[in-house]
Amino acid sequence: MTAVLCVFSMLCMRFAWMVRPRNHMLLTCHAPNESVQLYQLSRWLRHQRNLQQKEDVAASQIVTHSISFPQA
Numbered sequence: 282m283t284a285v286l287c288v289f290s291m292l293c294m295r296f297a298w299m300v301r302p303r304n305h306m307l308l309t310c311h312a313p314n315e316s317v318q319l320y321q322l323s324r325w326l327r328h329q330r331n332l333q334q335k336e337d338v339a340a341s342q343i344v345t346h347s348i349s350f351p352q353a
């Protein structure tokens with residue numbers, strides 16, 4: 282959804298800029314939405330990266346435990 286809104290706002294901003302006369306009102310309406318959607322995308326990417334790091338740490342702990350507590 283965020284990516285779709287991002288592309289939508291970008292296309293509308295381009296349209297507002299290219300059309301004659303320039304539609305500054307439409308551009309002004311979409312500029313904040315575009316920046317907010319980009320920020321949301323960056324938040325999502327950061328979350329995915331943290332998730333991956335947690336999985337890596339968990340996986341390494343499983344390996345460590347199987348080495349430090351061998352079966353009798």
Ligand SMILES: *[C@@H]1O[C@H](CO)[C@@H](O)[C@H](O)[C@H]1NC(C)=O
Pocket residue numbers: 310311314
């Ligand atoms: C910008 O985002 C708000 C909140 O999602 C929405 O209500 C508004 O219609 C959007 N503006 C434009 C020009 O699409």
